[in-house]
Amino acid sequence: MKINNNFNNIQESYLFSTIARKTNEFKTAHPDVNVIRLGIGDVTKPLCSQVIKELHSAVDDMSRAESFRGYGPEQGYDFLKEELVKYYAKKKVSLDNNEIFISDGAKSDIGNILDLFDKDNVVLIPDPVYPVYVDTNTMAGRKILFMDANGENGFLPVPDDSVKADIIYLCSPNNPTGAVYDYEKLKMWVDYANKNDAVILFDAAYECFVEGDDLPTSIYQIEGAKSCAIEFCSFSKTAGFTGTRCGYTVVPFDIVKEDTSLNKMWLRRQTTKFNGVPYIVQKGAAAVFSDEGQNEIKEAIVYYKENAKIMADALDKLGISYTGGKNSPYIWLKCPNGMSSWEFFDFMLEKANVVGTPGAGFGKNGEGYFRLTAFNNRENTIEAMERITKAINSL
Amino acid sequence: MKINNNFNNIQESYLFSTIARKTNEFKTAHPDVNVIRLGIGDVTKPLCSQVIKELHSAVDDMSRAESFRGYGPEQGYDFLKEELVKYYAKKKVSLDNNEIFISDGAKSDIGNILDLFDKDNVVLIPDPVYPVYVDTNTMAGRKILFMDANGENGFLPVPDDSVKADIIYLCSPNNPTGAVYDYEKLKMWVDYANKNDAVILFDAAYECFVEGDDLPTSIYQIEGAKSCAIEFCSFSKTAGFTGTRCGYTVVPFDIVKEDTSLNKMWLRRQTTKFNGVPYIVQKGAAAVFSDEGQNEIKEAIVYYKENAKIMADALDKLGISYTGGKNSPYIWLKCPNGMSSWEFFDFMLEKANVVGTPGAGFGKNGEGYFRLTAFNNRENTIEAMERITKAINSL
Numbered sequence: 001m002k003i004n005n006n007f008n009n010i011q012e013s014y015l016f017s018t019i020a021r022k023t024n025e026f027k028t029a030h031p032d033v034n035v036i037r038l039g040i041g042d043v044t045k046p047l048c049s050q051v052i053k054e055l056h057s058a059v060d061d062m063s064r065a066e067s068f069r070g071y072g073p074e075q076g077y078d079f080l081k082e083e084l085v086k087y088y089a090k091k092k093v094s095l096d097n098n099e100i101f102i103s104d105g106a107k108s109d110i111g112n113i114l115d116l117f118d119k120d121n122v123v124l125i126p127d128p129v130y131p132v133y134v135d136t137n138t139m140a141g142r143k144i145l146f147m148d149a150n151g152e153n154g155f156l157p158v159p160d161d162s163v164k165a166d167i168i169y170l171c172s173p174n175n176p177t178g179a180v181y182d183y184e185k186l187k188m189w190v191d192y193a194n195k196n197d198a199v200i201l202f203d204a205a206y207e208c209f210v211e212g213d214d215l216p217t218s219i220y221q222i223e224g225a226k227s228c229a230i231e232f233c234s235f236s237k238t239a240g241f242t243g244t245r246c247g248y249t250v251v252p253f254d255i256v257k258e259d260t261s262l263n264k265m266w267l268r269r270q271t272t273k274f275n276g277v278p279y280i281v282q283k284g285a286a287a288v289f290s291d292e293g294q295n296e297i298k299e300a301i302v303y304y305k306e307n308a309k310i311m312a313d314a315l316d317k318l319g320i321s322y323t324g325g326k327n328s329p330y331i332w333l334k335c336p337n338g339m340s341s342w343e344f345f346d347f348m349l350e351k352a353n354v355v356g357t358p359g360a361g362f363g364k365n366g367e368g369y370f371r372l373t374a375f376n377n378r379e380n381t382i383e384a385m386e387r388i389t390k391a392i393n394s395l
Numbered sequence: 396m397k398i399n400n401n402f403n404n405i406q407e408s409y410l411f412s413t414i415a416r417k418t419n420e421f422k423t424a425h426p427d428v429n430v431i432r433l434g435i436g437d438v439t440k441p442l443c444s445q446v447i448k449e450l451h452s453a454v455d456d457m458s459r460a461e462s463f464r465g466y467g468p469e470q471g472y473d474f475l476k477e478e479l480v481k482y483y484a485k486k487k488v489s490l491d492n493n494e495i496f497i498s499d500g501a502k503s504d505i506g507n508i509l510d511l512f513d514k515d516n517v518v519l520i521p522d523p524v525y526p527v528y529v530d531t532n533t534m535a536g537r538k539i540l541f542m543d544a545n546g547e548n549g550f551l552p553v554p555d556d557s558v559k560a561d562i563i564y565l566c567s568p569n570n571p572t573g574a575v576y577d578y579e580k581l582k583m584w585v586d587y588a589n590k591n592d593a594v595i596l597f598d599a600a601y602e603c604f605v606e607g608d609d610l611p612t613s614i615y616q617i618e619g620a621k622s623c624a625i626e627f628c629s630f631s632k633t634a635g636f637t638g639t640r641c642g643y644t645v646v647p648f649d650i651v652k653e654d655t656s657l658n659k660m661w662l663r664r665q666t667t668k669f670n671g672v673p674y675i676v677q678k679g680a681a682a683v684f685s686d687e688g689q690n691e692i693k694e695a696i697v698y699y700k701e702n703a704k705i706m707a708d709a710l711d712k713l714g715i716s717y718t719g720g721k722n723s724p725y726i727w728l729k730c731p732n733g734m735s736s737w738e739f740f741d742f743m744l745e746k747a748n749v750v751g752t753p754g755a756g757f758g759k760n761g762e763g764y765f766r767l768t769a770f771n772n773r774e775n776t777i778e779a780m781e782r783i784t785k786a787i788n789s790l
Binding site for chain 1: 396397398399400402403405437438439440441442444447450451454455457458459460463464465466467499500502503506507510511512513515516527530531534561562592593594635637638639640652653655657660663664667668669670671672673674675676
């Protein structure tokens, strides 16, 4: 018996465990202090009433033999896929039902999609980055190249023609930097991928935070993307489904590699190694697309975005530079006074009693940066920014 | 870009599509005939009232900020794992919470567990078999050896010391044959695995159909299994969760290969490529273990088993030999008069208007056999067996 020794090459992430340990130590030493967490990437608002109503109704369906649902299609029910086709049509993206695969979340699909590719592909990943891109490829023994996302390029790297990559990860709006690709820069990536026979894995989990029509919310808004890009998206941040688990992946018919349809491969992968998302959850997700559902989820997104604006305004006043905050729930700020990420973490915890996420935990280019999230409630967000302002002004 | 060319080696399964086509052709030609399906592997009874009650309550939790649940532990909530620890304790199997991983179903885990193993392992799979074992390994490019399960060994093959295998699949009660390993034969496998540094992947999805204490319902009831076996189980057949999606996998701390804990590897795999089962679904699954829940699900299992008994009694009267039917929802019968699987399928459809599953679809040793399932309702099961009796008696 030989184990998959690539697991030994995955780096242990101490980021969140170290944050938890330091926070707990501080709280133990200062039991009366109210520590505010602006480090969490999880939503805090409950599911909206339309979703709740539909979840209850679906539970009732499961209680009666005549409406009970057993095994469903592994790739998702048509009632949900049809809503997504309409959602994409509003973005002027035309998709077929069978190009959409419903899943239990973007994280699963982003990992599992790698089953489709040979080990011998060169993977290109931005730094800083959501650690799952790196870990899943390391687990499979693939060679990873990193590309710099930094202050100079606004955390939005563009293709370097001298680098030959086969699998390219892009996340826009970005986690952790909050930076968003515009049409022009994203077109550069699509052109690069088509020219180099590469596949772009496009993580659109935060697309609902983009305001207006000036920025793309789907890579398929870029001409040529259907022959090179797979898009991952999720109801987690759109509709508060982080604990309800539903996402979707688009694999266009037009992506054909070595004469093989990646859509057909993914269908085969999912029908073989997955058994679909709960009927109840898919019914709840479909309710997001009702008129009332759309109004409700937009209200929640606006709420989080107002939090982000409060944070951004405070940083503007402090003269601290950052990306994100406008089209993203994340703010990625440059630590003041040349502090390192962890120095600033300690400073924030001790002087402002606010917990954030040290940028260094997302890659080497994250050093000197710090991530704040807009997912706490209004009261805490205001209070946190007042404390941060006071602490930084006293520097 | 190189695709994973192993996908080209996966055989297309025409089994269920051919059954559907033949059935539809027959129904089109004979629109007035009531065709009864005894081929389905899906449950038909709705979720029990305790589960429904708890699902509603969990949906309500998600509607209020104070009880809302976002990201949960990828490996499952303790409230459900604790119920499973108690469930195993009743089988006299002592497990730790952290040896149990909650998932969206046995099919996903049986596929995904292969991430832990090197490509260069020899896989041993019984024939006939649930096709997922073969397809998932073919997809990863592994070498597969088959072992004969046939009339001579009662469809329960035992180890052959001349065969060196690294990964061994066992399913008991078996799909499709309904055969169940006894303590003695299962001990032979555990001893073989420990001696040969192999891992047994034990599919216990049908354990709840086993009657009495004479047969094992968990491989951990066999001494030595904790150092060599991973067990997969599911609420699908136990509590009708085929469309609700919840299962669990046990990876004991004691399985250590190449000085590496498989438990730790699986935790790493799941935290990296999975985001947990919906809170709502886990609450529903936990309700299965309440006293009322246990009574209700046992009632449903008894119902299906009574169907199986009706089927078995009819076959006994006809003098047709079979396995299963007692400790399994499946009956695996020898086609009468030397008919092939597909000849018998056509005969059943045309003369009895009953649809079953040709054994040949599960592997070469399935030729000449036929699978019936006990998951239809009582009325249809009785009617079907009457028709089958008449048709076979007229041969």
